[in-house]
Amino acid sequence: xxxxxxxxxxxxxxxxxxxxxxxxxxxxxxxxxxxxxxxxxxxxxxxxxxxxxxxxxxxxxxxxxxxxxxxxxxxxxxxxxxxxxxxxxxxxxxxxxxxxxxxxxxxxx
Amino acid sequence: xxxxxxxxxxxxxxxxxxxxxxxxxxxxxxxxxxxxxxxxxxxxxxxxxxxxxxxxxxxxxxxxxxxxxxxxxxxxxxxxxxxxxxxxxxxxxxxxxxxxxxxxxxxxxxxxxxxxx
Numbered sequence: 001x002x003x004x005x006x007x008x009x010x011x012x013x014x015x016x017x018x019x020x021x022x023x024x025x026x027x028x029x030x031x032x033x034x035x036x037x038x039x040x041x042x043x044x045x046x047x048x049x050x051x052x053x054x055x056x057x058x059x060x061x062x063x064x065x066x067x068x069x070x071x072x073x074x075x076x077x078x079x080x081x082x083x084x085x086x087x088x089x090x091x092x093x094x095x096x097x098x099x100x101x102x103x104x105x106x107x108x109x
Numbered sequence: 110x111x112x113x114x115x116x117x118x119x120x121x122x123x124x125x126x127x128x129x130x131x132x133x134x135x136x137x138x139x140x141x142x143x144x145x146x147x148x149x150x151x152x153x154x155x156x157x158x159x160x161x162x163x164x165x166x167x168x169x170x171x172x173x174x175x176x177x178x179x180x181x182x183x184x185x186x187x188x189x190x191x192x193x194x195x196x197x198x199x200x201x202x203x204x205x206x207x208x209x210x211x212x213x214x215x216x217x218x219x220x221x222x223x224x225x226x
Contacts, residue, residue, distance in 0.1 A: 006164050009155050016151060025217035034208035038199045046191060049119065058112040058171040065164045086188075087195040089151070094144045094196050099214030103140040106133055107203030108212075 005065035006078035010085045017089040026095040028088075039087055046083045050075055112171040116183040119190035127193055131201040141196065145189075152188045156180040 020026045028035060051073040053059055061076050069077040098105060127135050135141040159165045161179035172181040203209050214220050 005162065006159070009158050009164070012158075013151065013155055023217075023219060024214060025211075025220070026213045027211040027215060028213075030211060031208040034199065034202050037202055037207060038195060041198055042191070042195050045194065049115070053112065053115065056110065056171070057168050058115070059168065060166050062164050062166065065162065083191070086191060090144075090148055090192045090195050091199050093147050094140070094199070095213035097144045097147070098140050099217065099220060101140065101143060102214075103138070103143065105135070105138060105140045105200050105203075107200045107209060109209065 002064055003067055006061075006076070007067065007081070010078070010081055013085050013089050017092040020092045020096045024096050024099050026092055026099055028092050028095050035088065035091060038091065039084060042087050043080070043083045047075065047080060050079060050083075112167070112181070112183045113173050116186035116190075120186045120193075123190040123193040123197070127197040131197050133197045133200045133204070135193065135197055135200060141193075144196070145192070148188075148192055149185075152185070153178045153180070156184050156188070160184070 021029050054074045061079065066076045066078045071077060071080065094105075097103075124136060127133050157178040157180055160167070160176075160181070167181055172183050175182040177185065
């Protein structure tokens with residue numbers, strides 16, 4: 001179970017945000033192609049940053065508290081998932097705020 | 110380069126993308142600044158667990174040492190860059206016509222009810 005510590009944190013983030021989809025109809029998951037296209041550059045940029053930081057020794061990961069699946073460059077799978085989960089939660093939150101406040105973001109018709 | 114320098118560069122890069130590259134100008138919009146505090150609270154929580162439980166460990170030589178809820182202050186900048194780049198890309202895609210619809214809140218009976226009331 002200890003190996004799942006990092007994943008539990010990510011699951012907590014998802015649980016905190018995913019309810020916005022059905023309850024407020026933020027329609028983020030329904031716009032899956034746009035979400036996927038958003039994730040691609042973000043994951044690429046931040047995985048590169050992470051690989052650089054790992055190489056420079058800025059941070060390390062506890063092998064006991066991560067899945068143990070490590071990608072080339074010493075990047076744990078857990079960390080890659082972080083760069084998927086956090087952006088998904090951020091977009092859900094952003095669209096929820098927009099749904100409630102009805103403030104423009106610049107992509108309206 | 111230290112994490113401190115990298116984090117500040119990351120914020121500068123994300124702001125540059127938002128203002129000059131994708132021109133989404135989210136840092137000048139209420140919608141963004143109303144969202145960020147909510148994201149920030151959850152960031153403090155999740156980051157606090159990741160660092161407080163030593164799931165992620167930082168080299169003390171790479172950070173200035175100021176910590177907020179266990180997490181090095183650099184993480185807050187890292188998170189800001191991550192969220193701003195994400196939302197800027199999301200809005201840019203919408204502006205280019207990628208799945209602009211269904212818009213946020215469209216079809217929500219709850220929101221319709223609240224508004225009527």
